Amino acid sequence: MKMLRALTFAALIGVVMPTLGFAAAKETVVIDLVSEPSSLDPHKQWNPDSHFVYRNIFDQLLSRDDKGEIIPSIARSWAYKSDTEIVFTVRDDVTFHDGQKLTAEDVAFSINRIIDKKFASPQLSQFNKILSATASSASEVTIKTDGPYPVLLAQLVKLSIVPKHIVEKVGNDAFNLAPVGSGAYKFEKWQRGVDVVLVRNDNYWGDKGYFLRADFRAVPDAATRVANLKAGTADLAVTLDPDLAAQLEGAGGVKVLTAVTERIAYLKLNTSRPPFDDVELRRAVAQAVDRQSIIEGLLGGYDKPVSQLASPDYKGYVAGIQGLPFDPDQAKQLVQKAGAKAAEPIAFVTSPTFDQRIVQALIQQLNDVGFKINVESVDFATYLQRAQSEKTKQPAISFGRWSCACQDADGISFPLLHSSSSFSALSDPKIDALLEAARNTLDPDKRLVAYKDVATAVAKDALILPLYQAAVIYGASEKLKWSPTANESFFLNRASWSE
């Protein structure tokens, strides 16, 4: 019996010991995501975790540098033939991972695949202004749009190029399971529910990756992602909150990486129903909310206050727009003046998807000046449904965060403010005309003039209350060299390691 016990103990130690020493040379970088990718077919899914992985397997038609400027990628250059027709010259030195050359045919195929209604890509709405794409020569693709479309280039940053010959041969399902692209990393294996492993593409046309392998793991609990960083079993962890970031700041061997993103948090006030059809009450809300205290007290100081539905990274951002100043006394007076109209209880619609501490802080600040606001929390799908119902049935007040992933003022302002959009509670012909003017011209100066008028009206009449530009917080090993970007993308070939 004693012998058996000793043996069991020895066996246990034998199992446990190898984990004590960690590999010396950094071949594999381990990235802890929240969930596994929903899909690795880049035209089939649109969520951050899928995106984080497949953007490394596929090249996009265009890309953005770390500063956010649009740069060539598969398209070497582009030229407008008319306001609705643009010709892209495709690189001729790119091969897919199976060795076949990437051609203009593949680019045209990829665009036509994503705009095909039968294919039902979730991303259709980002590309639905494109009428057609044709390979006009071996190295040229012509894209036609249904009108001048200034956001086209920004949208094409998200267009991954898939190989026509493989997708047509194996079909959509098989392609999703074993994706073949032309990117800096090749797909190696996908252990369902566990991780996706990519391996470096040594024949890549652009900057080659530093790491031989990348292991993208699904770790749903944020505290566990942090534990993995501290234990040295992960090198990068996504989506941390400020409290966990503070924990990491105090620990050795790890660091916090953060960037303000293009995601804008806002307070949506329903201008089509009482009480916020009253401009004075909307102004009271605008003056009651103290953005700075929310950012410093709850968000760890990482986020930045904004007064328009855009951040400085956006095309169409208007410098110098000032919202109504934080002035609770003034807000109190406005609420008192409104009398009975402001005395009715108001439901603040939110969802657990959002940080509830922020919602509670907002409600507290509003109730401090005399509003009677209660929280109504619903699941995210229901929240989305209510946010885009009939204008008079949308919530009177709700919190939201929005990113069009296009860094263009059109991306948030149009759906939230144009009367034709189901997300908008506003019906204002003047605003509609301005948004349409900005959407239908390629001239950046004319667009800026229009957006200046929109932003001024938003600020003055509190049509909606832009709150802050949300930050994204990552945790990383101290040795990982990588800069997070505003569009929350992750390119493995822009990361490296310092021993």
Add this chain to the structure above:
Amino acid sequence: MKDTDAAFRRAPVLERVIQVGGFVVRRLVQALIALFGVITLVFFLQRLTGDPVLLLVPQGATQADTDVMRTALGFDRPLYIQYFGFLADLVRFDLGRSYVQNLPVVDIISSRVPYTLELAAGALVVAIGLGVPIGILIAVRRDRFEARWLIGLVLIGQSMPTFWTSVLLIMFFGVWLRWLPPSGVNGFQSLIMPSLALGFLSMATFARVTRTSVLDELSKDYVRTGLAKGLSMSRLIAHHLMRNAAVPIVTISALEIANLLTGAIIIETVFAWPGLGQLTIQAISARDFSIVQGVVIIGAAAAILLNLIADLLYSIIDPRIRLPGRDA
């Protein structure tokens, strides 16, 4: 008592087979009706709050683009047509496709089942391996110091929330000692902490049931007789007492296995263990209806099957127990 036992043993083999067979068939028919009720309920409950289309499209998608998606997924059809379509697929053992992952539900679930079984087995080893001996010890050494100490341990097992145990384990063995990986699926080492965390609660249940059952038996005549004729306590327990005390433990095993299979959502989330629990919670929040339906069908079927097995096991452990539904 002795007579019935003898009569049962003398019953012709054929009659016994028919008796057991009839019992199994009756139970399976009941199970199918229950299963039908469960899947109907789940189908409609999920759809009470709408469909997943809005979660699939990017923010700002126009109504027209959303409608394209809705039509492609079939959510524009009337509810009863969707239901009959679902039933028609089901009788062909087709659980449908995941809207989010674009894969057959059967493939997704079957890739997760092995992890769930592995974790449940690990937890069961912890629960029975610790729980039963502890239960026996508490019963035999009642009033002694070690029994009180062990009762304390059981109490802790029962009252510590699993997410808290999990976090403590991760901080201690994963981050501080670095003996075990904090999360993931990487061979036997990865299984240790989640098994401990999940098994700890069940351990307490097993210990309590074993204690009660053993205490019951300890007061019986055959125990006194055995001790009087000079049997050692350990021999008496191992050879005589446990056979009699085992029935409640088997009952609780069936319930606990069902619990371990379906109740590991928190543990699976904390340890990033890719079992069915984690899959389900993610599917529910993404409104991935077909996965939720698939998991519920499989979970309900497993619970029914385990109870059936437990019922059959009773009559093997203790032949005096007749299968229900047969005249005595």
